[in-house]
Amino acid sequence: MTGAGCWAAATSGQWTSSIAHSLFPPASFSELLRILTLRSGYNAAVVILGATLLGLAAGVIGAFALLRKRALMGDALAHATLPGIAAAFLAATALGGQGRSLPVLLVGAAITGVLGILAVHAIVRHTRLKEDAAIGVVLSVFFGLGVVLLSYIQSLQQGNVGGLSTFIYGQTAAMSRADALLIGSVAAASVVLALLLMKEFRVVCFDDRFAAAIGLPVGLIDLLMMTLVVIVTVIGLQAVGLILIVAMLIIPPAAARFWTERMARMTLASGGIGALSGYLGASASALLPRLPAGSVIVLTAGALFLLSMLLAPSRGVLAAALRSARLRLHVALEHTLRGAYETLESQSPAPPSAPPPPVPLSAIHAVTTMHPLLWLLTKLSLRRRGLAALADAGATLRLTPRGLAEAARLTRNHRLWEEYLVTHADIAPSHVDRSADLVEHILSPDLVADLERSLRARGELPTPPPSVHPIGKGLRT
Amino acid sequence: MTVHRTSSPTSLASRPEHSPDSPLSVHDMTVAYHRRPVLWDIDYDAPDRSLIAIVGPNGAGKSTFIKACLGLVPKASGTVEIYGRPYREQRRLVGYVPQRESVDWDFPVSALDVVAMGRYAKIGWFRPVSRAHKAAALDALAQVGMADFAHRQINQLSGGQQQRVFLARALAQEAKIYFMDEPFAGVDAATEAAIVAILRRLRDEGRTVICVHHDLQTVPDYFDHVLLLNTRVVAAGPVSGPNSVFTRDNLQKTYGGRLTLLEEAAQAMAKAGTSL
Numbered sequence: 156m157t158g159a160g161c162w163a164a165a166t167s168g169q170w171t172s173s174i175a176h177s178l179f180p181p182a183s184f185s186e187l188l189r190i191l192t193l194r195s196g197y198n199a200a201v202v203i204l205g206a207t208l209l210g211l212a213a214g215v216i217g218a219f220a221l222l223r224k225r226a227l228m229g230d231a232l233a234h235a236t237l238p239g240i241a242a243a244f245l246a247a248t249a250l251g252g253q254g255r256s257l258p259v260l261l262v263g264a265a266i267t268g269v270l271g272i273l274a275v276h277a278i279v280r281h282t283r284l285k286e287d288a289a290i291g292v293v294l295s296v297f298f299g300l301g302v303v304l305l306s307y308i309q310s311l312q313q314g315n316v317g318g319l320s321t322f323i324y325g326q327t328a329a330m331s332r333a334d335a336l337l338i339g340s341v342a343a344a345s346v347v348l349a350l351l352l353m354k355e356f357r358v359v360c361f362d363d364r365f366a367a368a369i370g371l372p373v374g375l376i377d378l379l380m381m382t383l384v385v386i387v388t389v390i391g392l393q394a395v396g397l398i399l400i401v402a403m404l405i406i407p408p409a410a411a412r413f414w415t416e417r418m419a420r421m422t423l424a425s426g427g428i429g430a431l432s433g434y435l436g437a438s439a440s441a442l443l444p445r446l447p448a449g450s451v452i453v454l455t456a457g458a459l460f461l462l463s464m465l466l467a468p469s470r471g472v473l474a475a476a477l478r479s480a481r482l483r484l485h486v487a488l489e490h491t492l493r494g495a496y497e498t499l500e501s502q503s504p505a506p507p508s509a510p511p512p513p514v515p516l517s518a519i520h521a522v523t524t525m526h527p528l529l530w531l532l533t534k535l536s537l538r539r540r541g542l543a544a545l546a547d548a549g550a551t552l553r554l555t556p557r558g559l560a561e562a563a564r565l566t567r568n569h570r571l572w573e574e575y576l577v578t579h580a581d582i583a584p585s586h587v588d589r590s591a592d593l594v595e596h597i598l599s600p601d602l603v604a605d606l607e608r609s610l611r612a613r614g615e616l617p618t619p620p621p622s623v624h625p626i627g628k629g630l631r632t
Numbered sequence: 633m634t635v636h637r638t639s640s641p642t643s644l645a646s647r648p649e650h651s652p653d654s655p656l657s658v659h660d661m662t663v664a665y666h667r668r669p670v671l672w673d674i675d676y677d678a679p680d681r682s683l684i685a686i687v688g689p690n691g692a693g694k695s696t697f698i699k700a701c702l703g704l705v706p707k708a709s710g711t712v713e714i715y716g717r718p719y720r721e722q723r724r725l726v727g728y729v730p731q732r733e734s735v736d737w738d739f740p741v742s743a744l745d746v747v748a749m750g751r752y753a754k755i756g757w758f759r760p761v762s763r764a765h766k767a768a769a770l771d772a773l774a775q776v777g778m779a780d781f782a783h784r785q786i787n788q789l790s791g792g793q794q795q796r797v798f799l800a801r802a803l804a805q806e807a808k809i810y811f812m813d814e815p816f817a818g819v820d821a822a823t824e825a826a827i828v829a830i831l832r833r834l835r836d837e838g839r840t841v842i843c844v845h846h847d848l849q850t851v852p853d854y855f856d857h858v859l860l861l862n863t864r865v866v867a868a869g870p871v872s873g874p875n876s877v878f879t880r881d882n883l884q885k886t887y888g889g890r891l892t893l894l895e896e897a898a899q900a901m902a903k904a905g906t907s908l
Binding site: 224352355358362364367371415418 | 666699702703704720723726728730734735736739740741742745746749752753755757758759760761785801805
């Protein structure tokens, strides 16, 4: 955060600088270390610990909700708590009690939250509306009702009512030792339940019909899952706020999914990511007290999500881009080799033999056009693999004996596949080239053998067989 | 309710005798979605130790028949008995292969995890999957030729392989009667042959398999009995032989226009809001 402050100060002059400083006062490294190791005072330690445990509980429970495809139900639930909070305040005040008592408010929150979920279920069950529409209706109507009740309470001009609106955005710093203990016990219970019921949650989330057929009480397990979501939402209201609490249920499991293909590991990773978000977010807000902690916790989770999405080894975006780039290079390499081979073929009636004469690049470019960067990488790759090298000051390509053999093999595969498409799949010769290009790069040796077998029945099978279409039609990679 | 009985005597004539030994005995079962009847007054007794195909046009209620037998959709009326007792008491004897498309195959589980689900009822609550149950799941995977894929995440499997995993999960249930919802849908030729071999082996071991099946061509090759279904039972009986019900006439009744009157009555009832 200080980094962002420095950047703002450096770029936007004196005025922004003063704002940045009041928002993000500079902190020393020792202060940072003190906060991160929970030695910055009792209250800050309680808040950081509470936020960490909340993140853990929400991450574990959120993993089940996400896999059950009920993640947005948490959002409807959270928004539906607002009228409950306001109504509980009004009821408690009318009965002469202390209006702003936390347990009373949270009971009110849980009641209307559950009513909200029941309303979604009722709409889905008794009408033909889908769940997304039902959630949208319930979420906004309940929240609207809550806002109306809140403004009515404010018009009453009673003392100590301002605190109610903190439930909307959350006020982590207000967390007491009792709150942290409550959150901690919920976190512990959710982890224990997750371990005990992993098997049952797994089958219900994956295939609820099968679960019902083998006699599991699917409704009861769903109810348990939803109860856990209600509990974690309600205890998180004060810390993160009802608008953002759903983020703690969705973001950690969504991030965890990038790293693993097993449900148990994903659940634990989700709890870990949630806990880390709570810990780092609450620490940052202890360091910079003017930052709203709930939002910082959610932003931290968002940053961890972004990192997971980009960097995860197999499901990550970068890994996928790398795989696709490798495939493109592979295809470009094969097209270049085949282009060179077919040029050699057109130069002499006999099949090309080693050592082959150099092939003018212009001839290769005439049949395969590619992006200059891809061409550069292709040239490097050809040389590195010892298949071909540029000669004559970059005007020609000279295949090595290995490169020639590889080019002959590729050309043969390509034509086998073309033959097959023409003879067995009824594709016009003029359209064959493109289809063959798509498949030939992934032909397995088994499949090539199959192709040979099925084509051999038709007569001789030269190496490589003649092309079924005129050579020289442009190829694009 | 009695209209179709007088109008189609074949369904009465072909109805097998009720028998307490029947693996599946359905009486007067009616199922409705949104007040529209999907299955109407079904009576059916499945013969023991046989491979049975449920055949009928789209929307005829074939999947619903299976789901209603397994208690997965509410019945408006009627009873279902498995080997002479209510389904709830006989769950251990029943195996189930749902439609492949009914689940999300990007779910974070391995093929072995899915097959192990067939053992969950035997394992019981709160306990993890023990080594013995894992071995049984692996054995079921081996039976469908998928032992090498045990630790693959399920979205890395082809459609045919996914179907085999579902079949292996049912085998792991070690049931006496199997319900399979389109086990041949969208599978390659090798998988189809493998599934047929397993179905025959199950029958030869004394089990009964009831499959929703779409390909009329293969019904006589793969199955012993057929249940022709279109909202009601059109006919049920052997696929071949002198008492065969798999006849041109019956198929026409199942797929053809003779049932339009019933269909219109059903729609009229839905429109009028008459609850069944």
